[in-house]
Amino acid sequence: MNTIKKQVVIIGGGPGGLAAAVKLKKAGVDDILILEREHELGGILRQCIHDGFGLTRFGETLSGPEYAQRFIDEVEELGIAYKTDTTVIGLTGDKKVTAVSRDGLFEYQADAVILTMGCRERTRGALSIPGERPAGVFTAGVAQTYINLKNKMVGRKVIILGSGDIGMIMARRMTLEGAKVEAVFEIQPYPSGLPRNIEQCLNDYGIPLYLSHTVTKIKGHHRLEAVEVSQVDEKLNPIPGTEKEYECDTLILSVGLIPENELSLMAGVELDPRTKGAIVDEFCQTTVPGIFAAGNVLHVHDLVDFVSLESEKLADAVAKFVKEGLPQAEIGVETAGLVGYTVPQKITGDADVTLSFRPRKPVRDRYVDVYQGETLVTSKKYVKLLPAEMEKIKIPAAKLVPGVNVKVVTRDE
Amino acid sequence: MNRTLTCILCPNGCELEIVYEGTQIQSVSGNKCPKGAGYAEQEIKNPMRNIASSVNLEGGTMPLVSVRLTGPIPKAKIMDVMAEIRKASVKAPVQIGDVVIADVLGLGCDVVATRNVGIK
Numbered sequence: 001m002n003t004i005k006k007q008v009v010i011i012g013g014g015p016g017g018l019a020a021a022v023k024l025k026k027a028g029v030d031d032i033l034i035l036e037r038e039h040e041l042g043g044i045l046r047q048c049i050h051d052g053f054g055l056t057r058f059g060e061t062l063s064g065p066e067y068a069q070r071f072i073d074e075v076e077e078l079g080i081a082y083k084t085d086t087t088v089i090g091l092t093g094d095k096k097v098t099a100v101s102r103d104g105l106f107e108y109q110a111d112a113v114i115l116t117m118g119c120r121e122r123t124r125g126a127l128s129i130p131g132e133r134p135a136g137v138f139t140a141g142v143a144q145t146y147i148n149l150k151n152k153m154v155g156r157k158v159i160i161l162g163s164g165d166i167g168m169i170m171a172r173r174m175t176l177e178g179a180k181v182e183a184v185f186e187i188q189p190y191p192s193g194l195p196r197n198i199e200q201c202l203n204d205y206g207i208p209l210y211l212s213h214t215v216t217k218i219k220g221h222h223r224l225e226a227v228e229v230s231q232v233d234e235k236l237n238p239i240p241g242t243e244k245e246y247e248c249d250t251l252i253l254s255v256g257l258i259p260e261n262e263l264s265l266m267a268g269v270e271l272d273p274r275t276k277g278a279i280v281d282e283f284c285q286t287t288v289p290g291i292f293a294a295g296n297v298l299h300v301h302d303l304v305d306f307v308s309l310e311s312e313k314l315a316d317a318v319a320k321f322v323k324e325g326l327p328q329a330e331i332g333v334e335t336a337g338l339v340g341y342t343v344p345q346k347i348t349g350d351a352d353v354t355l356s357f358r359p360r361k362p363v364r365d366r367y368v369d370v371y372q373g374e375t376l377v378t379s380k381k382y383v384k385l386l387p388a389e390m391e392k393i394k395i396p397a398a399k400l401v402p403g404v405n406v407k408v409v410t411r412d413e
Numbered sequence: 414m415n416r417t418l419t420c421i422l423c424p425n426g427c428e429l430e431i432v433y434e435g436t437q438i439q440s441v442s443g444n445k446c447p448k449g450a451g452y453a454e455q456e457i458k459n460p461m462r463n464i465a466s467s468v469n470l471e472g473g474t475m476p477l478v479s480v481r482l483t484g485p486i487p488k489a490k491i492m493d494v495m496a497e498i499r500k501a502s503v504k505a506p507v508q509i510g511d512v513v514i515a516d517v518l519g520l521g522c523d524v525v526a527t528r529n530v531g532i533k
Contacts, residue, residue, distance in 0.1 A: 049479035049527060050465045055423050063465055063481050065528035066509055148467060151476040176466060176495050195426040199419040204462065204488065303424050384428075 001107050007031035007322055009097045009110040011088050011263060014043020016116030016295025018071035019308040023315030025078045029322060033108065034075070034082035035099050041075070041082060042068035043118055044141070045304065047148045050169055052196075056305035067304060091267040093288050112318050115264055115278070115286070115293040116311065119257040119300055121166075124218075127255060131217040136224030140166040140254040144173070153177060155250025159227050160184040161215045165193040165302065165388075167254020172201035174252075181205070182246055185213040185229055187236055190362045192256075194302060194388050215251065216243065224249055257300045267291055274341035275299040281329030281346040282353045283317030284310070292318055299343050299356070302390055306356075330403060331372075337410035338363060338385070349400040354392050357408065359385040367411040368393055372404050385410075418456060420449045429453050461485035465527070466498045468513055473505030473530040480513050484522035498524060505532045 007029055010017045013036030021034050040046065045053070048064030055061055058070070075082065083101065090098030097108040121139040138146075138154055144166065146152040156179050160167045163186040171181045184202060189212050191198055202209055210229075216238050217228035226247045230238035259277040261269070270287040272279045277298040278286040284294045294314040295307040320326055329346040333355065342355045357368075363385050370377045370393065377399045385391060395406065414434065420427040425445055431453045432439040441453040455461055465481040486494055497517055507526045514524040 046528075049467060049481075051463055051481050052424070061463075063479060063527040065479055069509055069529065148477075148479065149475065151467075151469075173466075176464065176491070194424065195419040195428070196421040196424065199426075200421045200462065389424075389426075 001105060003096070003107045003109050006033050006108050006110045008033070008112045008114060008318060009095075009108050010034045010114040010116060011091070011097070012036065012043065012116040012118060012295075012297070013038075013041040013082055013084070014116060014118050014295070015045055015068065015071065015304050015307045016118065016297070016311045017043075017114065018068070018075060019311040020114050020116060020294065020315045020318070021080050021082075022071060022074045022078065023312040024319055025080055027316060027319035029319050032080050034080065035086050035088050035097070036082060036084045037087040039085055041072050041084065047141075047144045048169075049148050050173070053304050056303065057308050064304070071308075088263060091263045091291075093268040093291075095267075095290055110290075111322050112290045112292065113267075114314065114318060115261075115269075115291065115297050116295050117260045117263065117297045119259045119296040122253070122256040122258060124253060127253070129215055129218055131228075132220055134218070134220035134222060134224045136220065136249050137218065137251045138253070140164065140170045140252050143170050143250075143252050147173060147177065153179070155179060155224075155248075157248045158182065158250045158252060159215070159229075159246055159248045160252045160254060162186060162253055162255035163191040163193050163198070163209060163211075164254035164256065165197050167252055168193050168197040168201040170252055170254070171207050172205060175205045175207070179250075181207050182248060183207065184209045185215060186211050187214040187232055188212070189234075190387070192388055193254075195386070214238065218251065219245075224251055227251055257296065259297045259300065261297060264291075264293065264297070269293075272341065272345060275343060277343070279345045280343065282344045282348060282351075283321070283326050283329075284314035284344070285317065285321070285326060285329075290321065292321075299341070299390075302388060306390065310356075331400065332405040334405055334407045335409070336407060338366070339368065339408045339410055340387070342408055347395070347400075347406070349397055349402055352394060352397050354394045355408065356390050356392055358387055358390055359410070360387065362386045363410070365413070367413070368408060369411050370395055370406055370408050372400060372406045375399070377406060379411075416457075418453075420444060420452050422448050422452050431457065433457050460488040462488050462491060464491055464494065466495060468498055468524075469502040470507065470530060471502060471504045472533055473507065474533050475530050478503065478507045478513075478530050479527045480524050481527050482517070482522045483525055486517075486520045486522060490518065490520060493518060494520070494524075505530055 045064035045068040053067040086101040231242035294311040467477040
């Protein structure tokens with residue numbers, strides 16, 4: 001097998017990979033190849049037919065396919081090479097990419113590799129819901145594929161477990177298609193999706209959302225017949241005696257997304273147990289030099305606009321990497337209090353840097369402080385902090401000194 | 414009367430506190446931008462929504478093509494418009510922006526395709 005040399009190989013042709021490719025080409029890097037396992041480019045946006053995409057990036061509201069097409073058109077106009085129906089099956093730390101398609105096996109040697117594989121859904125198996133194993137239990141994204149891409153309705157009487165955004169969007173979608181969505185149950189005492197989706201997908205259609213509830217049994221021999229739902233205590237354990245049975249033919253799970261990092265691990269990329277994505281510096285460079293990551297494979301985003309913006313920032317850094325190299329990031333970013341994680345986890349301190357983060361639980365009127373040693377570097381007030389919403393805080397380089405870690409913490413007042 | 418609702422115009426999802434009498438707004442607070450006040454007024458007077466769905470496609474590489482409305486419609490008309498969308502059918506090829514139903518139910522907005530689908 002011949003090894004084909006490429007300056008940059010991009011793994012995944014969804015919103016992250018497309019935005020990175022376009023920006024990279026515009027930054028003067030010509031030898032790019034996008035590898036996509038599906039039949040066409042666009043990633044998950046192909047099935048996200050609802051609108052609300054693009055408000056930040058384009059200043060207008062688009063559906064997912066329209067948002068993706070804007071980038072696909074640019075990829076075509078700029079003549080960027082891509083291969084669809086091609087699955088990457090191997091990645092090494094020295095940036096050898098092995099891919100397979102109907103045309104056979106390919107090996108590429110890249111100067112830089114961009115990881116934009118996105119994420120996948122948590123399934124029934126990950127939750128260990130007891131009961132039988134009938135048909136009719138779907139993750140929200142799978143139901144979305146059937147309905148929006150395959151023209152197959154998945155059920156008529158629906159229960160949704162988990163208040164993730166895709167679950168709520170599917171509650172509305174199935175209602176519009178004539179199904180009866182009985183209720184959404186969320187194990188946490190707060191919703192995991194965006195407030196606007198609770199409003200426009202549930203409240204608009206009179207679909208109740210029950211917090212601190214979960215499905216404790218699945219019933220049905222061939223097709224799902226009913227689920228048993230229980231209230232949970234503050235430790236999220238079901239409370240005996242609170243069981244209630246709901247008749248339904250469909251259970252939709254919207255219980256979280258996991259960055260898809262099998263290839264990253266193969267290459268020796270170190271992951272952050274909090275984000276389940278790579279540990280990166282402000283250039284989106286992983287712990288393996290020349291391997292970069294952005295979008296949902298790095299940390300799960302709530303808005304595609306931020307995936308595009310992050311990938312464009314990555315592309316600028318990759319252009320610099322292949323032309324002149326990048327400086328080392330030696331300042332670690334630690335978290336405490338209610339700050340669940342930050343991306344990046346390491347910074348150089350050479351330039352101003354914006355950290356993305358999420359709180360561990362919903363709170364109001366909190367400050368987020370950034371310290372370096374005992375010095376307060378910056379502080380910002382947030383009227384509300386929700387786990388469903390990724391937030392940002394900017395650290396001014398002028399106030400940083402080399403070699404000392406920074407710490408991001410929350411403060412009540 | 415008082416009402417709290419989440420503005421759906423953008424991902425900020427501002428929590429609006431509305432004080433109103435009948436359909437007359439007395440005050441709106443909690444909005445980070447002026448659009449929030451307009452949204453609050455619309456919600457009290459006549460809530461409007463945009464919807465997305467799909468229509469059958471003949472001879473395309475996919476069995477259906479996704480569509481949306483070019484503007485919001487009264488919330489009360491959503492199911493009526495869905496019934497029209499369900500009846501519609503188009504022939505491949507389709508381009509983003511192609512009008513599938515013009516001026517649906519006389520509500521002043523079109524149902525348009527939101528993806529390109531080629532001929533099978």
